[in-house]
Amino acid sequence: MIERFLPVASTYAGDIDFVFDLIFWTVGFWFLLAQGVFFWLLVRFRKRDGVRAQYVTGELKSEKRFITIPHALVLVCDVFIVFFAIRVWYDVKQHLPEAQQTVRVVAQQWAWSFVQPGPDGRLDTADDIKTVDELHVQVGTTYHFQLVSRDVVHSFSVPVFRLKQDVIPGRVITGWFEPTRTGTFDIQCAEICGIGHGYMPGRIVIETAEQHAAWMASHSNREIAAASGPAAGGR
Amino acid sequence: MISRWKRAARGVAFVLSAVALAAPATADEGSRGRELYGFCRQCHMDNGAGNPLYLAPNIAGLPEWYVARQLDKFHSGIRGTNFDDVAGMRMRPVGIWLEKESDRKAVAAYVASLPIVEPAPTLVGGDPERGKALYAPCSACHGPDAKGMEALGAPALDHQDDWYLLTQLEHFKSGIRGSKPQDVQGAQMRPMAMLLADEQAMKDVIAYIMTLGGAPKTAKE
Structure with a gap:
């Protein structure tokens, strides 16, 4: 259902949507049923001439079942939801598939910046590609991301991936994603991080292998040229 | 009945429009x-x-x-x-x-x-005497009294924080600032910053600039 409003662009986005839908419909069913019974009771037992109101203590077995039976059924639904939620949580947050690429995501007040390996395929070497506001990735590739913060707590949120992960100063938090469709999508900060929080825009550009190779080549050249000259650094 | 409601809605809309239009004026x-x-x-x-x-x-x-x-x-x-x-x-x-x-x-x-x-000095170790000589190229745009020159796009420096001046000189020198092709004034500052050989030279020139404003002349050690 949510995919009608927000594209699905990662391998696990569909699983998260499934849990979302499961919760929505399960809770929605009980909500509508409870409201239906409530209004039916209001109408059915409305004020009538000659009929006195009765105070129900809820102590009789015949009365208690109106609480205990729905309660048990709701608990069964809870277990059902938790079972699927834990399975998805494990796949997204606990399980770390082998990476084909690793990128570093740097959060600060109030910008996202990114470091990705250059042609040598390794981070923290001279050919690293550093960008601000834009992360370029290749579709169909499993990425590990290393989240670091330069100042306060942020939250790395990519809605089309259904990914949200807090960024904690002093810690390197590793997670993963695999993009499944090309396009340009939002990266947001999902944790209030100061007065500029709402103006902390980032974009993720998901490219085909050819497009990504061309982007890498253009940026690698520029970085290597910059690194070899006196004007080293910068985007 | 309906016309009365319509009239009331029109009245509210008119008042809101009048307030909205009056505000910028x-x-x-x-x-x-x-x-x-x-x-x-x-x-x-x-x-x-x-x-x-x-x-x-x-x-x-x-x-x-x-x-x-x-x-x-x-x-x-x-x-x-x-x-x-x-x-x-x-x-x-x-x-x-x-x-x-x-x-x-x-x-x-x-x-x-x-x-x-007037900014409080925060840097220590700068020699304004040496800085005076190093400031000579800067004075071409920023002026001999560091008051800046609009025609040359050079801002006043005489009331600026010393820590900020040091950071910006380092940024110009390393290309963090002034390396974008559209940054015309920044591109002019880059070679000037490169004339300052090291951090000591930057501190010296900043120490001299600090003597041109009304700020206290030395930072507490």
Whole structure:
């Protein structure tokens, strides 16, 4: 259902949507049923001439079942939801598939910046590609991301991936994603991080292998040229 | 009955429109600038003196044209989009937020109207005597008294924080600032910063600049 409003662009986005839908419909069913019974009771037992109101203590077995039976059924639904939620949580947050690429995501007040390996395929070497506001990735590739913060707590949120992960100063938090469709999508900060929080825009550009190779080549050249000259650094 | 409701709705709409139209007419540019400065004061403080804790420099009384130009640069991404420019990236949201050029000018006018605040020295080890000689090339644009020259795009330096001047010289030298092709004034500053061989030379020239303003001349050791 949510995919009608927000594209699905990662391998696990569909699983998260499934849990979302499961919760929505399960809770929605009980909500509508409870409201239906409530209004039916209001109408059915409305004020009538000659009929006195009765105070129900809820102590009789015949009365208690109106609480205990729905309660048990709701608990069964809870277990059902938790079972699927834990399975998805494990796949997204606990399980770390082998990476084909690793990128570093740097959060600060109030910008996202990114470091990705250059042609040598390794981070923290001279050919690293550093960008601000834009992360370029290749579709169909499993990425590990290393989240670091330069100042306060942020939250790395990519809605089309259904990914949200807090960024904690002093810690390197590793997670993963695999993009499944090309396009340009939002990266947001999902944790209030100061007065500029709402103006902390980032974009993720998901490219085909050819497009990504061309982007890498253009940026690698520029970085290597910059690194070899006196004007080293910068985007 | 319906016509009465319609008349009432029209009346409310008229009053709301009148209020909306009257607001901009009564607000002059100064009050607009003051209002917008509410965002800036979070880091630059009420009096524009700045706060090194937030990496926010002293901007009180800076020339209007200079502040407006820098806001334009933050708005367009010429400044504040370098990976190593932590303070610049903090300014970027302000540039994005000040979407209209008229608003950027209004804020710049308000900043320029703030009384100058003499910065407290924070750097130690600079020799103003050596700095005086090193300042000679800078004086061509910033003037012999560091008051700046609008025609050359050079801002006043005499009331600026020493820590900010050091950071910016380092940024110009390393290319963090001034390496974007659109940054004409920054590109002019880069070779000038490279004339200062090391951090000591930068501290020396900054120590000399600090003698030109009204600030206390030495930092507490």
